[in-house]
Amino acid sequence: MLGISLPSIFGLGFVGIAGAIAMISAILLAFWILKQPKGEKEVSDLSEHIYDGAMAFLNSEYKPLTVFVIIIAIIIIITDLPNPSAYAFILGAFCSALAGNIGMRIATKSNVRAAVGAEIDIGNGLKIGFASGLVMGMMVVGLALTGLTIVWYLTKSAEIIVGFGFGASSIALFARVGGGIYTKAADMGADLVGKVEEKIPEDDPRNPAVIADNVGDNVGDVAGMGADLFESYAGSIISAIAIGVGGFTLSGVEITSEQAVFYPFLLAALGVFASLIAAIFVRPGKGSEIGDLHNALNKGVFGSAVIMAIFAYFLTNRYLGLLDPFYAFISGLAAGIAIGLACEYFTESRFRPTQSIAEASQTGPATNIITGFSVGMGSTLIPVIAVCVAIGFSFHFAGLYGIPIAAVGMLSTLGMTLATDTYGPVNDNAAGIAEMGGMGEEVRERAERLDAVGNTTAAIGKGFAIGSAALTAIALFSAYMAGIPELEQLSITEPTVMIGLLIGGLLTFVFSALTMSAVGKGASAMVKEVRKQFQEMPGILKGETDPDYQKCIEISTKAGLKNMIIPGGLAVAVPILVGLWNPKILGGLLAGSIVTGLLLAITLANAGGAWDNAKKYIEEGNLGGKGSEAHAAAVTGDTVGDPFKDTSGPALNILIKLMAMVSLLFVPLL
């Protein structure tokens, strides 16, 4: 059977069909969600507020985004880059923005429906939340696949298709960096005045920033996460094309240019089916416990991975005629799962690391912070080794081409992993709506159980996003290096490389410092506004006057968009300038940014996640429970962790990929 290629079934047409099926599934699911009951007016009004706020952010974002896209398109056209790159760039930006727009629309329509659904039965809540996630997942996968297929079909050019990836990167920059600043400026601003100064509970409708906070969950965790993974997904396929397009020989078997290009496409297309099949099994029984809910989602994640592995085995065997690239694929898939599980271990209160943070809270906030930071740094061990093993294995079996294939492997079941990720913020919002709308103790308790499951999937999702960003960035970096022949002999003994490595590492630290201080600035503007509203309208705290939610949303939006200019500008401009100066230094810069960025991103994400759950662990009644000194210390840790895990950490994913993508795009000029 080996060596029989199957172009009759497996071709670009098949990929296009898979993309279309993904989008159609998303649309059908969206209509199903919209048909679900949205409850009493009081409750559905809250959802409307969140929806309006989310749309307001998107609409504000689109203005500078459009300007940015036009400027970049013009730059592409006036340089010596092929002109169609500019159209591919615009298409990439459009597809990613559309996926985010639809995903966020549905997420903000689903939250209230999940809460109302949980009123009948907790399984219903899970189903709606998961369906909403699947809309996002399938939209991202469908639009990315379709877009890439169109560009390849029309141009057959590896140079041009990079433009599509850069378009996706641009959206990711706005959604993840701008969105990350938005969400934490709102969250911290709401907490610092509401919880700390006025002692009103979280998600209290009297807090003027409460809607901005809930919008933020969608902006950051739905749109931001979606755009981040859209970029990784497209980037992994693009780097495989860039490296493989010339064709090559593997273990004596010749891989033609067409095979090398179609193979990652076909893997991704099969991933759509693996995700959809596995989604059918995400069905909780009635009256489920947290463990059962968890199992339902796990069936989806692990089920899709197993199905995908089987698909990939047959595809590789039949289409390429040798199994070596399959091993590269599997190494990425396995690394993704290992990273997700490691992040779960380090951030879940069932395990020792998070408990040690909770215990350290008993001696005050300082020991809480030190322990959390130490846990975060220590948590880099398994993910980094997983990435190293994936690189080593994939290169061993399939050469440089193996590295992007490993990234494709990690991302092949993205439809499913993104669905379980997006499930988190939807049910977080559902719990908030249940609280704000006074839906009764039982519903709230159910919604919170659904939210707790979401927190775990979110932790895993963050790890997965970081791991896939790193692997994709390494694949893009490899493609960059392969694209400039004289870099082949670029030894790390050359001081230029060391300088590049240092500058690359430096960028990740400076970028994190900028995003972190942006949150501080945004939060401080929010604090002033909330204090002002409480002062000027005393009726708010008495529950007599509605606060001005809109004003707070505007402040967050402005903070997000204004404060991303400098870090975003750095991410785009520095690689171009350095590359024009010396492509060798740029090579070192990319490598340095990936290494340091990966480590810093994991540290920030896991420290933040662990602080969050250490606080929840104490709130569950451990070590003195709510109101104890340990709890106060843990709240400090949780607040510190907010910009760590939701702004600066995820923003690094974008930085490392974006810089690699920019470099790859401009290779022809260097």
Next chain:
Amino acid sequence: MLGISLPSIFGLGFVGIAGAIAMISAILLAFWILKQPKGEKEVSDLSEHIYDGAMAFLNSEYKPLTVFVIIIAIIIIITDLPNPSAYAFILGAFCSALAGNIGMRIATKSNVRAAVGAEIDIGNGLKIGFASGLVMGMMVVGLALTGLTIVWYLTKSAEIIVGFGFGASSIALFARVGGGIYTKAADMGADLVGKVEEKIPEDDPRNPAVIADNVGDNVGDVAGMGADLFESYAGSIISAIAIGVGGFTLSGVEITSEQAVFYPFLLAALGVFASLIAAIFVRPGKGSEIGDLHNALNKGVFGSAVIMAIFAYFLTNRYLGLLDPFYAFISGLAAGIAIGLACEYFTESRFRPTQSIAEASQTGPATNIITGFSVGMGSTLIPVIAVCVAIGFSFHFAGLYGIPIAAVGMLSTLGMTLATDTYGPVNDNAAGIAEMGGMGEEVRERAERLDAVGNTTAAIGKGFAIGSAALTAIALFSAYMAGIPELEQLSITEPTVMIGLLIGGLLTFVFSALTMSAVGKGASAMVKEVRKQFQEMPGILKGETDPDYQKCIEISTKAGLKNMIIPGGLAVAVPILVGLWNPKILGGLLAGSIVTGLLLAITLANAGGAWDNAKKYIEEGNLGGKGSEAHAAAVTGDTVGDPFKDTSGPALNILIKLMAMVSLLFVPLL
């Protein structure tokens, strides 16, 4: 005049004489210090306690250290490495340990004398503190130069002289990592029970951990800093020898093997004289303000740099016959000053960054932490660029040989820079003794002014230690790479390099996590002991019974030595194992560890320094002053910063140099 070599004056003999003069100056200064009055019995007893505690730590350290040195020596002998490497190794360890021992002895004898001296006149206090620092500085420089001269004179082997450096690294590991854990376990333990629980002031003699805390300042900031810089100093010369030993041609001028080897030696020897000459100018007038005290020390630092630049110009011109290596030298000297000033800017409360942390304290500990962390990360910008410029310049002018010469340049005036560094902990102790011994308001106020100046020099010193560690590590790394010819073609496109980079970066994060959690464990043991003493002996808090200081010193000692085994073992074993497996991965590992280690070390050091000074800024009466909520938040930041700046940050200096040194030592086996 160009091209005339001057072997009649400038030879190894000259270097040996310079080393001897350095040691003799140190001994004369030490006798002068010991002749100064040590005050009333109550006061001098406190100093005795600190002295005894410091010696107890050293003596406990010597046991495992001796075992470690013997094991490594045996390993060197049974492998194929030249046997004399083992003797060089033992000599290096002995010289560094001796320098630390003498420096710490004198520092712990000087503290009380500085306090008593300040009683007469504040300038006296400065003179004694500075003299004590100069003993340390001259001992380090003298023993390093003499030891290296002996090894070179006897063996003329670049391979063997690396053994000396590795000996120095081993001491640095024990002194800096073990000492760093010691000092912060004591400090945090003392504060958590004393200041937080019992509300007794800092440096209160009723606190059982107070002597351990004061011992810690000497263990960490005197012995640890000294061993760290001894390692850098020796390492910079050794790497210049390793790279230059074959001779080479520069701008058409042939540099013989002897010239290439003697040049760094001669630069270092001239540095002794530059430091001693400049030391004469460190003389404050009577009744000086902080600014004047500061100026006195600055005259020493900048004066020695200027004198050294002139010396280096003439030496290079005359001895080598071309100026190119002089530019390499100057780039290192200038980078050291730039890094020191940058660290001062980011950690001094006169400047914006530290003030922004103080302001953020007004909204609680969380915003204090976030702002401090962001300041720390942002503070990497100038130091990293300074290192990059130094690498670029030195390589441009003098090729690979230029890089260690830049490191030699940065470290050439070490006698002076270490003197101003060590001045800090001596006067910190002096202020503590003035407080504990009840020496009266005026003396205490003077001692604190001296201490404040010391804090600035300490901040600069830390930056300088990090910068020189990075540059030395890069020089050692270059020597390693140059020592394995097949690494010449090691392109960073090879995934092995990327894997190496990732593992190297990973090690710095895991190492920091380990040292940070070691402090936590040590502090928690200390907390238990202090609580126990307060409970079992109620007379302590009433001031009727003396606490058991000894027991606390033992706990810190045990915590320091026990908890350094795993991180220390990693630092030695990982490069050997990785190198035996694949020297290419080891090359990447070293580069990755240097890049990430430098960034992380600067972040940790400057965040810690800035938190410390933000607290002091509030205590000076700003933003509500002592007792305000902002102050409480700032105290949290200060405590978090303790292990950042005094344990994990400085420990990274050792990690990156030690790994490079181990690798260079084992090159012949790879």
